Amino acid sequence: MNSTLASQIVTLKIDGKDCGARGDETILSVARENGIDIPTLCHYDGLTDIGACRICLVEVKGSPKLFAACSTLVTEGMEVSTNSPRLQRYRKTILELLFSERNHVCAVCVSNGHCELQAMAMKLGLTHVRLPYRYPNLKVDATHTRYVQDDNRCILCQRCVRVCAEIEGAHVWDIMGRGIEARAITDLNEPWGASTSCTSCGKCVHVCPTAAIFEKGKSAGEMVKRSFVSELAAKREVYE
Amino acid sequence: MSQSISVPVTASGGKLARTITIDPVTRVEGHGRITIQLDDKGNVADALFHVTQIRGFEKFCEGRPFQEMPSITARICGICPVSHMLASAKACDELLAVRVPETGIKLRRMLNHAQYVQSHALSFFHLSSPDLLMGMDAEPQKRNIFGVIEKHPELARDGVRLRGIGQQIIEILAGKKIHAAWPVPGGVNQALTAPGREKILAVLPEAFTIINRTLDWYKSVLENFRDEIRIFGNFPSLFMALVTPHDPDEHNAMLDHYDGVFRFVDESGNVVKDNIDPRKYTEHIGEATEAYSYLKSPFYLPKGYAEGMYRVGPLARLNVIDRTGTPKADREWAEFRALRRGVILSNFHNHYARLIEILFALERLEQLCNDKGILDPHVRAIASHNAHEGVGVIEAPRGTLIHHYKINDEGLMTWANLIVASGHNNLAMNRSVLQVAKHYVKGAKISEGMLNRVEAVIRTYDPCLSCSTHAAGKMPLVIEAVDPQGNVVSMLTRD
Numbered sequence: 001m002n003s004t005l006a007s008q009i010v011t012l013k014i015d016g017k018d019c020g021a022r023g024d025e026t027i028l029s030v031a032r033e034n035g036i037d038i039p040t041l042c043h044y045d046g047l048t049d050i051g052a053c054r055i056c057l058v059e060v061k062g063s064p065k066l067f068a069a070c071s072t073l074v075t076e077g078m079e080v081s082t083n084s085p086r087l088q089r090y091r092k093t094i095l096e097l098l099f100s101e102r103n104h105v106c107a108v109c110v111s112n113g114h115c116e117l118q119a120m121a122m123k124l125g126l127t128h129v130r131l132p133y134r135y136p137n138l139k140v141d142a143t144h145t146r147y148v149q150d151d152n153r154c155i156l157c158q159r160c161v162r163v164c165a166e167i168e169g170a171h172v173w174d175i176m177g178r179g180i181e182a183r184a185i186t187d188l189n190e191p192w193g194a195s196t197s198c199t200s201c202g203k204c205v206h207v208c209p210t211a212a213i214f215e216k217g218k219s220a221g222e223m224v225k226r227s228f229v230s231e232l233a234a235k236r237e238v239y240e
Numbered sequence: 241m242s243q244s245i246s247v248p249v250t251a252s253g254g255k256l257a258r259t260i261t262i263d264p265v266t267r268v269e270g271h272g273r274i275t276i277q278l279d280d281k282g283n284v285a286d287a288l289f290h291v292t293q294i295r296g297f298e299k300f301c302e303g304r305p306f307q308e309m310p311s312i313t314a315r316i317c318g319i320c321p322v323s324h325m326l327a328s329a330k331a332c333d334e335l336l337a338v339r340v341p342e343t344g345i346k347l348r349r350m351l352n353h354a355q356y357v358q359s360h361a362l363s364f365f366h367l368s369s370p371d372l373l374m375g376m377d378a379e380p381q382k383r384n385i386f387g388v389i390e391k392h393p394e395l396a397r398d399g400v401r402l403r404g405i406g407q408q409i410i411e412i413l414a415g416k417k418i419h420a421a422w423p424v425p426g427g428v429n430q431a432l433t434a435p436g437r438e439k440i441l442a443v444l445p446e447a448f449t450i451i452n453r454t455l456d457w458y459k460s461v462l463e464n465f466r467d468e469i470r471i472f473g474n475f476p477s478l479f480m481a482l483v484t485p486h487d488p489d490e491h492n493a494m495l496d497h498y499d500g501v502f503r504f505v506d507e508s509g510n511v512v513k514d515n516i517d518p519r520k521y522t523e524h525i526g527e528a529t530e531a532y533s534y535l536k537s538p539f540y541l542p543k544g545y546a547e548g549m550y551r552v553g554p555l556a557r558l559n560v561i562d563r564t565g566t567p568k569a570d571r572e573w574a575e576f577r578a579l580r581r582g583v584i585l586s587n588f589h590n591h592y593a594r595l596i597e598i599l600f601a602l603e604r605l606e607q608l609c610n611d612k613g614i615l616d617p618h619v620r621a622i623a624s625h626n627a628h629e630g631v632g633v634i635e636a637p638r639g640t641l642i643h644h645y646k647i648n649d650e651g652l653m654t655w656a657n658l659i660v661a662s663g664h665n666n667l668a669m670n671r672s673v674l675q676v677a678k679h680y681v682k683g684a685k686i687s688e689g690m691l692n693r694v695e696a697v698i699r700t701y702d703p704c705l706s707c708s709t710h711a712a713g714k715m716p717l718v719i720e721a722v723d724p725q726g727n728v729v730s731m732l733t734r735d
Contacts, residue, residue, distance in 0.1 A: 038467075071531070107315060108312045108315065110307075110308070112421075139303075140303055140304065140652055141651055142651055214649070216305070217307060217425075217622070217624060219307045219310065219311065219424040219425065219429065220308060220310070220311035220421040221421045222429065
């Protein structure tokens, strides 16, 4: 925590609403405190924000560029717009890119009905994908005795990487490759079942927004995620 | 409906041969095409039934966790997803190598019975009744379900209601009408509730009334279809279906839509092979491919390809059993089998058989609803994979459905083979098309009624063409026009 910023009180406007905040808060957290919804996918309460998914893009008056609300700190006099037609259009396009990049087949997915990507598509009114699908040929790693990793459904939000490093402290997960070739890997791209660092705690399973990581043995629609990680993170902060 | 008579093909020697194409074949599930080859006198020389779509399910499921298979394969079809889901779940049970709780099996059976009610109702009322009520020569614009609604509203209402009841029971059991993910490896994922059971029991009396009324009506008009009965797929063949495991000397093999053993009977009703373990289907069933269709042609191995033609489905099921096993259906079955000594050969009688099977399904549903253990919450065995190979076989409304999977050590699919009802019937469907074409199609004047009869014979099989072509690979489709001398005068190849 940046104590200098934390001690500053700033005032700003989000969607025309006057808000007061500490200087070390992000636009996202201030918006949510004030009942203003900004959609997110990679953000997870209790984990460090990295601005990976870009769904939370917002406009700040006076700047031509867009800002990721999850990783932009508030400043004095800021005027933020969270839901302009331009932002709605961009968010939809980002979702379309996510859907077209991998093989998301909701109907037969273990997370059908409990998936954050699917829910986001419904929330933002995504009725179809205008981009051609890439249909990449991706592996399913079922070597772990309890869990399965399916790259077909990964949106590279890196929640697994963060929860494993920051909460569990094992740092099994990482991202290998760049851009369209980027993949979530375990250890040094070893099969998950061969990982010597994994504690099999299952935190990555429960923070995964889709079913890129899921419990073995689940059938379609049966993978319901539990939200214990944020609570765990909050408790750790208390005891630290 | 786009039925067309294609451009005349000039044959060698100045003679003219013609090919009639019926494309698409309507009021069946999926896409098919029929070509009829005429000789220079205008008589039918040959006829072929083509299935022109490819699905690829056997291939693209490779690499997926096997637990996904019930939901993946259910997407093969929107009419009988329940059948695929159950056959798949049964194959997965074998991969788990566990004992599925009794109530889980009973609930799956209920789901299957409800599916029979809706699927057979669809086939009989929505797809076939226009031919039966309006006549084969009626205008195509009137010969559809809307024509039925106009002319015979009470029958149309019965059909819609009966199908609705079947779908409603599926929804009560599985949570939704189509593609519910309720059957899972090891059982089903939710128990039946007491209010659910009451709801099912409440709709059954109306369903019984409808099916009894329809059976009475159908039997009263059966005589009008003497020609069709004689010509529609009326030829000797083998018949195959699942029956309850039995002592061959006791003559007590009963109708079973969910489980059991295979029985083959011949055209005289003699049992050719009995008590076959469905897991060993490859020892008895071979699969041939023909260049003219994406649909494979299974055959009874000991008799060899083409000779080993057999039929599956409602007619086959009622032909292979010794009794149905429920009182009302047994009475109807006895009357049905009295139509002919031995087994019933005419495929037209599939319509009749479907009505009897609906009655059977309703009786079984009632029995299962009143079963003491049906509300037992223990409906699923939980396990990881314990075997590398599994076969799941059930009787789908259209006939025997086989799912056969292989997985690796991690539980990922490495291989799948699906033999679907319409596939089993492929050889017989071709034979039937030729029989009907030879009888009704006469070269000089081709009438709508003639073409419709050719289509209608396919409809007696109620084929699900979208289900049946699930294999992937390069199988070029070749359409040939052949002149009376046997020269190929025109060929279209698609690959």
